[in-house]
Amino acid sequence: MNELSPLPQAAFDREAAAYLLRRLQFGVRPDEIDRALAEGLPATTDRLLSVQPETDAFVRAEAALRQTAHAASSIAGLKAWWLYRMLHSANPLREKLTLMWHNHFATSHAKVNNVSQMAVQNDLFREHAWGDFHHLLHGVARDPAMLVWLDGNANRRRHPNENFAREVMELFALGLGNYTERDIQEAARAFTGWQLRDGAFWFNASQHDAAPKTIFGRTGRFEGNHVIDLCLEHPACPRFLAFKLLRQFVSDQPSTPLIDLVAASLARHKLHIRPVLFELVTSAAFFADEHRQALIKSPVDLVVGTLRTSATRVVLPAAAELLARLGQDLFEPPTVKGWDGGRQWIQTSTWILRWNFVTELVDGTGLGALREELWTDGRPQPDTWLLTYLGRAAPEVRAAVAAHWHAADELPAGRARRTLRFLWSLPEYQLA
Amino acid sequence: MFRIRSARREFLQVVGAAGLVSLGGSVPRFWSQALAQQDGTSAGERVLVLIQLAGGNDGLNTVVPITDDAYYRARPALAIGKQAVLKLNDRWGLHPSLEGLHQLWEQGRLGIVQGVGYPRPDRSHFRSMDIWHTANPDVVQPQTGWIGRTLDAAQGTEGREAVAVGLDRLPLALVGHRVVCPLVKSLEAFRLNEPAGGSPLRTADWQRAVQAPAPPRGELEFLRRSAQASLASADRLKSLGETYRTRVEYPSTGLAQRLKLVAQMIVAELPARVYFVSLDGFDTHAQQLPGHAALLAELAGAVASFVADLEEHRLTGRVLIATFSEFGRRLAENGSLGTDHGAAAPLFVVTPHRGGLFGEAPSLTDLDDGDPKFTTDFRRVYATLLENWLNVDSSAALGGRFEPLDCV
Numbered sequence: 112m113n114e115l116s117p118l119p120q121a122a123f124d125r126e127a128a129a130y131l132l133r134r135l136q137f138g139v140r141p142d143e144i145d146r147a148l149a150e151g152l153p154a155t156t157d158r159l160l161s162v163q164p165e166t167d168a169f170v171r172a173e174a175a176l177r178q179t180a181h182a183a184s185s186i187a188g189l190k191a192w193w194l195y196r197m198l199h200s201a202n203p204l205r206e207k208l209t210l211m212w213h214n215h216f217a218t219s220h221a222k223v224n225n226v227s228q229m230a231v232q233n234d235l236f237r238e239h240a241w242g243d244f245h246h247l248l249h250g251v252a253r254d255p256a257m258l259v260w261l262d263g264n265a266n267r268r269r270h271p272n273e274n275f276a277r278e279v280m281e282l283f284a285l286g287l288g289n290y291t292e293r294d295i296q297e298a299a300r301a302f303t304g305w306q307l308r309d310g311a312f313w314f315n316a317s318q319h320d321a322a323p324k325t326i327f328g329r330t331g332r333f334e335g336n337h338v339i340d341l342c343l344e345h346p347a348c349p350r351f352l353a354f355k356l357l358r359q360f361v362s363d364q365p366s367t368p369l370i371d372l373v374a375a376s377l378a379r380h381k382l383h384i385r386p387v388l389f390e391l392v393t394s395a396a397f398f399a400d401e402h403r404q405a406l407i408k409s410p411v412d413l414v415v416g417t418l419r420t421s422a423t424r425v426v427l428p429a430a431a432e433l434l435a436r437l438g439q440d441l442f443e444p445p446t447v448k449g450w451d452g453g454r455q456w457i458q459t460s461t462w463i464l465r466w467n468f469v470t471e472l473v474d475g476t477g478l479g480a481l482r483e484e485l486w487t488d489g490r491p492q493p494d495t496w497l498l499t500y501l502g503r504a505a506p507e508v509r510a511a512v513a514a515h516w517h518a519a520d521e522l523p524a525g526r527a528r529r530t531l532r533f534l535w536s537l538p539e540y541q542l543a
Numbered sequence: 544m545f546r547i548r549s550a551r552r553e554f555l556q557v558v559g560a561a562g563l564v565s566l567g568g569s570v571p572r573f574w575s576q577a578l579a580q581q582d583g584t585s586a587g588e589r590v591l592v593l594i595q596l597a598g599g600n601d602g603l604n605t606v607v608p609i610t611d612d613a614y615y616r617a618r619p620a621l622a623i624g625k626q627a628v629l630k631l632n633d634r635w636g637l638h639p640s641l642e643g644l645h646q647l648w649e650q651g652r653l654g655i656v657q658g659v660g661y662p663r664p665d666r667s668h669f670r671s672m673d674i675w676h677t678a679n680p681d682v683v684q685p686q687t688g689w690i691g692r693t694l695d696a697a698q699g700t701e702g703r704e705a706v707a708v709g710l711d712r713l714p715l716a717l718v719g720h721r722v723v724c725p726l727v728k729s730l731e732a733f734r735l736n737e738p739a740g741g742s743p744l745r746t747a748d749w750q751r752a753v754q755a756p757a758p759p760r761g762e763l764e765f766l767r768r769s770a771q772a773s774l775a776s777a778d779r780l781k782s783l784g785e786t787y788r789t790r791v792e793y794p795s796t797g798l799a800q801r802l803k804l805v806a807q808m809i810v811a812e813l814p815a816r817v818y819f820v821s822l823d824g825f826d827t828h829a830q831q832l833p834g835h836a837a838l839l840a841e842l843a844g845a846v847a848s849f850v851a852d853l854e855e856h857r858l859t860g861r862v863l864i865a866t867f868s869e870f871g872r873r874l875a876e877n878g879s880l881g882t883d884h885g886a887a888a889p890l891f892v893v894t895p896h897r898g899g900l901f902g903e904a905p906s907l908t909d910l911d912d913g914d915p916k917f918t919t920d921f922r923r924v925y926a927t928l929l930e931n932w933l934n935v936d937s938s939a940a941l942g943g944r945f946e947p948l949d950c951v
Binding site for chain 2: 265269270277281287290363404405406407438445446448451453454455457458459460461462463464465466471472473474505507508511512515529532533536537538539541542
């Protein structure tokens with residue numbers, strides 16, 4: 112078998128629909144599960160991978176937030192803007208992929224120190240979210256924030272700076288072990304003169320080394336564009352991207368056979384992300400038992416997912432600040448390697464913060480308030496919450512949640528708060 | 544002594560009050576060892592404090608070869624002059640910012656291991672740091688680190704735990720398959736908000752739920768184990784701030800404050816055997832002189848205060864400090880008054896009663912791609928720390944036998 116086989120239609124049940132949407136959006140609401148079941152798996156996935164029109168209210172609020180961030184040169188404002196998009200956009204998967212590329216091409220405002228350049232780079236990730244990786248990588252190489260981040264201006268003919276050349280191979284396209292130190296030195300020469308002037312990409316011919324270079328065993332008068340193309344043609348590239356996609360959507364520890372299948376799909380589709388992602392998330396492998404509890408929620412997944420599905424009057428700056436404390440400071444990843452994710456999200460201090468987040472939200476002291484529809488919408492509880500929030504859970508765990516709901520000594524609001532407090536404090540809730 | 548005993552007693556009272564004694568078998572030893580010590584036995588275990596110098600510390604400007612012409616030729620702008628160094632002997636001197644370490648040298652407590660590195664040096668920060676953390680240069684996507692594997696192997700026999708202080712994430716060195724090491728940023732970060740109606744974490748339902756069976760080695764099992772360990776760590780760390788006093792005035796630097804927190808935890812007799820702290824910023828590609836001097840001053844000032852604090856608490860005999868960095872820097876300075884990624888470099892070991900220069904300094908005329916060649920495999924240093932200091936077998940963690948050095 113060298114292709115991913117699709118999930119049989121009959122296997123797409125409520126639990127599968129909830130799982131699909133938890134992985135492709137930020138959390139899932141019961142009405143979204145109803146709609147996905149009515150449409151079926153292929154149509155749902157196709158819809159999530161197509162640009163949906165935004166509401167007028169969204170467009171106005173989004174523009175105002177962005178304008179505020181620009182006017183004040185405030186990165187905190189830009190964080191609030193992006194969180195608003197994640198919480199309210201009609202295209203949640205596009206935001207999730209934007210975040211994936213932000214992590215892949217991890218660039219930090221701490222060095223770039225320019226809000227508008229960080230916003231422009233974010234737009235680039237969004238534009239190519241599920242597009243052609245060729246366009247994305249070429250775009251990133253000329254992106255102003257990236258040129259600042261990886262020292263484009265310091266890469267001069269007589270003094271090549273290897274920073275960008277190294278990371279384009281190690282972290283952006285190939286991964287360790289697929290190139291030599293010599294390849295990096297030669298590639299750095301090809302990128303000499305790729306600089307920034309007046310905030311825009313500028314090819315400074317006087318600093319460019321036009322002499323022949325030898326990269327991956329091929330010799331020629333390679334320019335920066337050629338180096339990008341050589342990386343994109345390199346057989347390691349699809350596999351490297353396959354690993355990233357699987358870490359984002361399927362498992363913190365993807366198996367080698369699955370990496371191979373996705374890499375083959377990427378090669379077949381010439382590094383176009385959309386058809387590959389479609390094949391992956393409609394496949395039987397995606398829904399396999401071993402993947403249902405194989406991914407730990409990132410801070411964004413936890414916080415945005417919980418707030419989007421369950422909260423109102425969200426305080427965006429407080430949410431952004433919480434994400435920073437949980438280890439995922441938007442626009443400020445710790446290094447060019449991005450966030451390691453997976454088990455690294457979970458520490459003693461972040462466990463406590465994840466628990467304290469639940470307390471704050473349920474008590475309505477800081478981040479926002481619970482939406483009352485959660486317990487007044489007439490849906491059967493706690494079954495609906497077990498489906499939307501936990502997915503698969505052991506019988507003991509389901510029974511413990513039910514016991515919290517059925518202890519009938521309080522008004523509905525009190526019962527709901529007690530039950531959600533308990534449910535959101537479970538280890539199961541930290542699974543994506 | 545009285546203070547130490549009383550600190551532990553107070554701390555155990557908090558523990559007992561929290562009712563956590565009943566937790567199941569998956570609770571890390573970090574916790575249960577404290578209970579074992581309640582009867583007063585086996586107090587006073589040795590402690591290892593690892594200081595990571597992240598970014599690649601310039602070893603040549605740290606331990607300066609003051610009689611080597613090759614050094615002065617390769618660094619016309621950056622070399623530290625013979626008159627400027629803090630002299631160790633006729634051939635070597637410390638960077639002038641390392642006053643606090645030089646005092647330890649004069650007390651015979653500073654060990655310097657020369658030329659530490661590994662075969663086929665990798666000049667990627669991430670890859671080389673991974674190699675130092677895993678002690679396994681051949682694994683490309685490493686999952687566990689040398690301390691984590693040591694703890695995994697020791698589990699069930701004795702409490703040997705590790706705590707990372709002040710980092711954003713758990714260093715790979717401390718990651719094991721089984722053990723979950725706590726990450727302490729500040730004591731403030733461990734305040735669990737308990738809602739008025741009682742925390743769900745204190746209910747029998749929650750305890751049952753986190754002890755339900757889960758597939759071994761999966762993410763859910765990991766989350767359940769770490770949830771229990773985190774709750775236990777939070778409860779015990781909460782009581783630390785109240786029991787510790789010192790007359791030492793630590794500098795206001797980040798590293799000094801982190802080491803102060805480590806001192807607090809050692810004084811309170813947490814059964815951790817290893818503490819891990821980091822000082823970042825050693826990637827000195829440009830305008831190196833002022834930045835590097837400030838970093839070394841931060842290192843020496845923090846270590847000196849920490850050692851003084853340990854002395855005040857009569858703990859010096861039990862604590863060993865070791866530094867490491869992912870690589871040294873290239874011998875030749877670059878065109879931006881800085882140095883690029885290199886390979887072998889010296890590291891420091893502060894011990895209770897042994898000092899000196901150990902190992903062989905690499906030649907500066909026989910280079911590997913512009914960098915000094917390593918003379919001592921870094922795994923021999925690790926073997927020294929594990930075998931000679933912590934008294935544990937090193938072969939499981941290091942994947943083979945590495946001969947300890949005589950610096951400890």
